[in-house]
Every structure is written in structure tokens, then in C-alpha cells.
Amino acid sequence: MSRFDELKNKAADALGNEEKTDGALDKAANFLREKTGGQHDDKIQKGRDFLDDKLGGEGDGGEEDTPNDDTNRG
Template identity: 45%
Template sequence: MSGGSAFDKIKRAAAGNSEKVGQGVDKLKNFAKRKTGGKYDEKIDKAGDSATGYLTGEQDRKSDQDRDQGGQGGSGDTRG
């Protein structure tokens, strides 16, 4: 497929519309919270935030910054 996979194309479009992506994910999070009666709110928020970061490319930029600054990328392993 020319220009990457369909998912890559979606990610590029989402990166250019991060505000709308965030709004859409927020709506989905609220829907899921209502359907689960608040039982899984923390997990829903975490998953929604991860999805927003992934789709808008913010997660990639954060990983690059962590690498550039010698960050541990969440592994917590300080062995060298």
C-alpha cells in the first residue's frame, strides 16, 4: 500500500487534529464510564489518555525526549 498502512494514515490525520481526537476520546471515556457504573473509571482514564497520546503522536515525542535526556522510559532499571 502506497504511503503506509491505513492505520498509519489515520495516525497522521489524527496528529494534525489532536484537539478533535482528544474530544472524541473524552466522549468515549465518558460513555464507557456510564456503562460500567464508575467501577473502572481509573482504568478507562488511563487507557483513554494512552490512546490519545498514541494517536496524536505525543507518546512518541515523549519517548524521544526521555531517550534524549537519558530517561529510563518507565522501566525503573538503573543498571548500566
């Protein structure tokens, strides 16, 4: 049971660290882009941004790829 507690504590620490969550999300997104051959980059980015908002807290990254109706009108 101590092994489980150790893993739980590591996960809680990682979720509280913006750099760690961003790094993990970037790594996962890059993996998916590679596996799909770039066919679903927009969906992967939307999913990555969604998870970052849920996990990351403040969202002060200001990423340009975040969809916004006002900026996509031309």
C-alpha cells in the same frame, strides 16, 4: 470506491487534529464510565491516556490522572 477514499481522508485529517482526537477520546471515555457506573474509572482513564499518547502526538495536555510512580508514593 470514492466513498471509501472520502472516509479514509476524513479519518486521516481527524487523526492529525489534536482537538478532534481529544474530543473523541473524551466522548468514548465518558460513555464507558456511564455504562460501567464508574466502577472502572481508573482503567478507563489509563486506556484513554494511552490512546491519546499514541494518537495525539505531543501530549501537552499535562493530565494529572496519568499514572507516575514518583507522584503516587506517600
